[in-house]
Amino acid sequence: MNFGGVDENVVTREEFPLEKAREVLKDETIAVIGYGVQGPGQSLNLRDNGFNVIVGQRKGGKTWEKAVADGWVPGETLFDIEEACEKATIIQYLLSDAAQIEVWPRIKKYLTPGKALYFSHGFGITYKERTNIIPPADVDVILVAPKGSGTSLRRMFLQGRGLNSSYAIFQDATGKAWDRVIALGIGVGSGYLFETTFKKEVYSDLTGERGTLMGAIQGLLLAQYETLRENGHEPSEAFNETVEELTQSLMPLFAENGMDWMYANCSTTAQRGALDWMGPFHDATKPVFQKLYSEVACGNEAQRSIDTNSKPDYREGLEKELAALRESEMWRAGAVVRKLRPENN
């Protein structure tokens, strides 16, 4: 398929319908290991799509309880991690990236010949010198990476929509890796699947989430909010002009029909200014994106993530940082603005 002049390999549900996916995987037991964010989305979609799926999760704790609440039955469809890996023919390794490193020595013995090891991130394999995740040569190693949160994957599935995913094959030991990866991609509820490699997936994913999807957007929004506040604008005006209008009014327009369509639905005054100021914003941020990509490609970002996320108290530290964000003036103002949406009254 041609994307803006470039040919790419993609697979749609039309070419590879759900019935075909069920046929390909009819003799497989899929174990979804981990029940954090992607685990629930992928396992519930697979279950609702009629696949033979079980969940492997650390016993006790909140996520085990969440799995039980979602209808996974201990001893029948919910097991501890090692038992699920033993029963599986396909192991979907959906622990957090740091936990994948820690748990790997305990689960690799269950990767017997002909099984498949599935990831939703290229992290563990690409940075193998840092993760020590080195699968045996006689298993398939495949990837389906939904391009969005597991929460969205599930929500969009329930709405009859689909979140796009990339797919990759690192190792095809059985000759069935392509059928397996595409069938799983369709089964977890992907909109369409586009081809990548483990390395390109992790480089683009780490760049995207640090960049426009999460890091850059928060930096940009905050910079504008602060500028408005420093010049005497009230929080309500600053938040509406920075965040609320973006998410509620303008983003849906460019999601639906592209940036030019959103521009076309704004005043000529806005269009002139936006077209003129796009250049300076582009030029100011491009060097930051270039620096970010090179930090990802040399492995520094992966190492930072491994070092911080494998500390025993990392969750408390993270919660403090998230609380600071939540309690900042901009996001406290946001909570009030959201409450005032008529649909929330």
Ligand SMILES: NC(=O)c1ccc[n+]([C@@H]2O[C@H](COP(=O)([O-])OP(=O)(O)OC[C@H]3O[C@@H](n4cnc5c(N)ncnc54)[C@H](O)[C@@H]3O)[C@@H](O)[C@H]2O)c1
């Ligand atoms: N969060 C997303 O929506 C998202 C999107 C695309 C890809 N991914 C990728 O999917 C994979 C899973 O990510 P996630 O965000 O769902 O993970 P997560 O951080 O939500 O954690 C998943 C599970 O890991 C378990 N876990 C954590 N530490 C453990 C340990 N020491 N021993 C045993 N279990 C432990 C937790 O109980 C939890 O059930 C990652 O490779 C991630 O990069 C995530």
Ligand SMILES: CC(C)(O)[C@@H](O)C(=O)O
């Ligand atoms: C949902 C994201 C940001 O796309 C994913 O990459 C993640 O790591 O959670």
Ligand SMILES: [Mg+2]
């Ligand atoms: Mg990611």
Ligand SMILES: [Mg+2]
């Ligand atoms: Mg991502």
